[in-house]
Amino acid sequence: MDETHVVTCFLRNRGAVLLLRRSEDVGSYSGQWGGVAGHAEGDPDALAREEIEEETGLLSSCTFVRAGDTFDVADDSLDKRWVVHPYLFDCASRDATTDWETTETAWVPPTEILRRETVPDLWTSYDRVAPTVESVAEDAEHGSAYISVRALEVLRDRAGLCAVRGGDWDELTRLAADLIDARPSMAALANRVNRVMSDATDDRTPEAVERAAIDGIERAYRVDEAATRNAREQVADETVLTLSRSGTVLDALRAADRVFVAESRPALEGVGVAESLADATNVTLHTDAAIAHVLATEDVDRVVVGADSVLPNGDVVNKTGTRVAALAARNEDVPVFVVTATDKVRTGDDLVLEEGNPDAVYDGDADLSVLNPTFDVTPAEFVSGYVTERGLLEREGIEAVADELRELAEWND
Numbered sequence: 001m002d003e004t005h006v007v008t009c010f011l012r013n014r015g016a017v018l019l020l021r022r023s024e025d026v027g028s029y030s031g032q033w034g035g036v037a038g039h040a041e042g043d044p045d046a047l048a049r050e051e052i053e054e055e056t057g058l059l060s061s062c063t064f065v066r067a068g069d070t071f072d073v074a075d076d077s078l079d080k081r082w083v084v085h086p087y088l089f090d091c092a093s094r095d096a097t098t099d100w101e102t103t104e105t106a107w108v109p110p111t112e113i114l115r116r117e118t119v120p121d122l123w124t125s126y127d128r129v130a131p132t133v134e135s136v137a138e139d140a141e142h143g144s145a146y147i148s149v150r151a152l153e154v155l156r157d158r159a160g161l162c163a164v165r166g167g168d169w170d171e172l173t174r175l176a177a178d179l180i181d182a183r184p185s186m187a188a189l190a191n192r193v194n195r196v197m198s199d200a201t202d203d204r205t206p207e208a209v210e211r212a213a214i215d216g217i218e219r220a221y222r223v224d225e226a227a228t229r230n231a232r233e234q235v236a237d238e239t240v241l242t243l244s245r246s247g248t249v250l251d252a253l254r255a256a257d258r259v260f261v262a263e264s265r266p267a268l269e270g271v272g273v274a275e276s277l278a279d280a281t282n283v284t285l286h287t288d289a290a291i292a293h294v295l296a297t298e299d300v301d302r303v304v305v306g307a308d309s310v311l312p313n314g315d316v317v318n319k320t321g322t323r324v325a326a327l328a329a330r331n332e333d334v335p336v337f338v339v340t341a342t343d344k345v346r347t348g349d350d351l352v353l354e355e356g357n358p359d360a361v362y363d364g365d366a367d368l369s370v371l372n373p374t375f376d377v378t379p380a381e382f383v384s385g386y387v388t389e390r391g392l393l394e395r396e397g398i399e400a401v402a403d404e405l406r407e408l409a410e411w412n413d
Helices: 044-056 110-115 122-129 133-138 144-165 169-182 187-199 206-235 247-253 269-277 288-297 322-331 395-412
Strands: 002-013 016-022 036-039 062-067 071-075 080-091 102-108 239-242 258-262 282-286 302-305 316-319 336-339 375-378 385-388 391-393
Touching: 002 044, 002 122, 016 044, 016 110, 036 044, 044 062, 044 080, 062 122, 071 122, 080 122, 102 110, 110 122, 110 144, 133 144, 133 169, 144 169, 144 187, 144 206, 144 247, 169 187, 169 206, 169 395, 187 206, 187 395, 206 247, 206 302, 206 336, 206 385, 206 391, 239 247, 239 288, 247 269, 247 302, 247 336, 258 269, 258 288, 269 282, 282 288, 288 322, 302 316, 302 322, 316 322, 322 336, 322 375, 391 395
Parallel strands: 002 080, 239 258, 239 302, 258 282, 302 336, 336 385
Antiparallel strands: 002 016, 002 036, 016 102, 062 080, 071 080, 316 375, 385 391
8 A cells, every 4th residue: 555645734714724625637536625735745844835825825824833643544445545744824814726626615614524525534634733622721822812712613623523423512511611721811711612602502502502613703803803993093193002912902003103012021922013013113122121211201102902801890910011011101191001802801800810931031050939920910090991892991891791791601500
């Protein structure tokens, strides 16, 4: 049996993946659906990217997410053993330009793979790169908006698998609880999972959870985008100071006239923010320790930050340094605005503040202890307003949102 190495690449956009229907001109599996695929003899990583560009023209819109473990697929009818190298890329565009190998394309929830005639073991390929409870728990690179959507994808995928191959409501309730427990600091994750399960409680079936999760993913993108639009109106043509990395804030700041960006030690995510904004506006990168100095010596109109979560009383949990920035801003009479979807409002006053790796601060040999708090708490009295998908809210509005979100959590009572 001949052995051939192949890549299978999944392009993900707004929770959906791109499937390609193979033409009659390809050498195998004509008419069946697959991902972006091709032979991978040599360097699979490079060949994966070559295939994306050749088959879709979308490589410039793609960001690598992960490569999965390889696996074998034996096809006796072809006397072939395929060694599959799975890949996942986030893709900012759905405008694929296909070549002769493809007759039809579809951006679909990955669970659609379970219901279509596909190339052998396409679901296994996807499963090797799909988000998991573990990847949600361990993601230290992205913010809660991104991670919460990944959590909904985990729930959707399992629900779809249960619907097609067998499973029940109880299995999905356990998974939902595990996802919430994976990142207890992230209110958006808990609220979005609760919304899905609440929406599915009338039927209590895997199909209902799958539908609710698909709707929940699209809703998450819509509300985050609406919060961004509202924030963009607030910062248009102004001079703004920010810190940490929030996708919602980052997109809004492109409308500002000038942006001061604190580097956000120790992970330095502010550096990436500054680089991302450099082609859109006038950007100045500075140390975290210089925040008070910048606010005292520069004509800053407002401080704009994101939020990991917002307590019912309006206190804001965000990247460490936010509280210092708010204190310095108050001293200089500079207003502080928090950009957040209302899904990030916590339903209770309990706090879970994650700690970073101490080695990121100090990995020497001296006998000393190290603190590397990931988040701090900024009191509501330092916040001028909360820019959400519903518009600009004050503390009373945050309290009302918390009341609404508590009802969603009742599905598990």
